[in-house]
Amino acid sequence: MLESVRKQWKQILIILMLYAAWNVAVFLFLVRLQGFEVTVKQFGPGNKLYINAVHTVIKGTFVYYIMIYHFMIPLIRNRKWKVIALQCILFFAVLTVYEYIWNFFIVKPDPSSSDTSPKIFFITTAVLDGLIILISYFVATLITSNEMRKHKEELEKEKLRAELAAIKYQINPHFLFNSLSFIYTKTLKSSPEAAHAVHLLSEIMSYALDDWGELGTVPLAVETEHMKKVIEMNQIRFSHNLKIKYYEDVQANDAFVPVLAFVTLVENAFKHGDLNDEKNQVSIELIATKSKICFLVSNKKKSGPKEPSKGIGLNNVQQRLQLMYGIKHSFTIKEDENYYLNEIIINL
Structure with missing residues (x-):
């Protein structure tokens, strides 16, 4: 939660600096183009300018x-x-009402100016709103493209780490x-049953060591088959x-x-x-629709000495899910002391 708030404030500060720099650049351009006095008159004299x-x-x-x-x-x-x-229309409607109140009731226009009539205000506002939408969409496209590029790079690095780990720990297949x-x-x-177990083990090992492409993903049905x-x-x-x-x-x-x-x-x-x-069986549940996959595994912890575990498998699953979805x-x-549960929910 705290990380999310920090990220939002960072985004706001970046836009604040860029927008402030843009306004200063526009002001200086107008001063150079039409002179300081004309520009100040447009923005308002004295404290009104600031x-x-x-x-x-x-x-x-x-x-x-x-x-x-939040939109683009x-x-x-x-x-x-x-x-x-619909959200944009409502947002700009509220913004236009606010700007109208600010310009005509709080700041109050110069009566001698011909650019302060409600008609001119609404035309100017509509044009500026259109520009805001275009600029916002362009910036959002750049941000999204950059995120996708970074996401792809992370996937490639993660795949490389997984391949190196496989090389390090696997016996010659x-x-x-x-x-x-x-x-x-x-x-x-x-012993036909023992032979069948060996055959299952061989298929599972083959599945684990196979090359599943750049993202290391498989169809849901294939993963389910080998889980069984x-x-x-x-x-x-x-x-x-x-x-079970x-x-x-x-x-x-x-x-x-x-x-x-x-x-x-x-x-x-x-x-x-x-x-x-x-009474406390290992529970394995898989529910999959066209829009969502839910997979849950829960079990009662066994008593006595615990097998050593570094949690590498769970961390690996968590990282790959984060990179993918x-x-x-x-x-x-x-x-807790007696029970353990893992649940994966994927929105497609």
């Missing part, structure tokens, strides 16, 4: 901040033209798969005595998710959870 100048800078900063960060950037990201258009293939062949006749293989392999490992409650409701969905995101959460439950408590996702971790 009041108008300060008011213009503060008002302009506020207007451009609202237009850029959301418009570029979400393409909700009708909603943003060819040796691993050849060994698993040998074990599978030798155990197929004597992890569950099945652990059931074989513990003679089908694990207490699995629920799935997936509509037609072509969404992509970070590879091993769901698998990691399930593996953590098997590693740290009490897998034999009938930003504010369109949430990753919740809840924990």
Whole structure:
């Protein structure tokens, strides 16, 4: 929350400095073009000049901040033209009323001036509002493009770090798969279930080590398929005595998710959870619609000595979700003395 407030104030200060510099440049240009006395007369004599100048800078900063960060950037990201258009109309209507009151009732125009009639005021205001919209959209486009470029660079760096980590920790995949293939062949006749477990392990390892492109993402259905293989392999490992409650409701969905995101959460439950408590079963829920994916894993903690864990897997999942979806996702971790819960929500 504090970080968000700091970011907003930083944005306001940047616009304040830029807009103040712009107004000073315009004023100096007008002085050079038409002379100091004519320019001062336009802005107002004496203290009125300073009041108008300060008011213009503060008002302009506020207007451009609202237009850029609350209207135009959301418009570029979400393409909700009708909603943003209505908000802009209401905003400029309120702004026009405020400026009318300021100019004709607070500051009060010079009666001898021909540029202070309500008709001239509304025409000038309409033209300036149009310019504000165009400038705000242009600046918002630059900001959004820069954010996308930085986001892409972060993804590339994250992918490079992931590749380096894989190289550092993995056993030679060819040796691993050849060994698993040998074990599978030798155990197929004597223990079909053990052979099936080896086959599942081979497929899971192949999935984990495969190259899934620049972003490291896979279709939701593929991640779900291998998550189920992890569950099945652990059931074989513990003679089908694990207490697991699995629920799935997936509509037609072509969404992509970070590879091993769901698998990691399930593996953590098997590693740290009490897998034999009938009343507190490991709960795995996947609900996916065309607009949202919800994935939840909860478990009772097992008693006794805890297996060492550095939390690398969860941190990796969290970082990749943030890079992929930003504010369109949430990753919740809840924990107390007895229970542990992870929940991923992705808005598509």
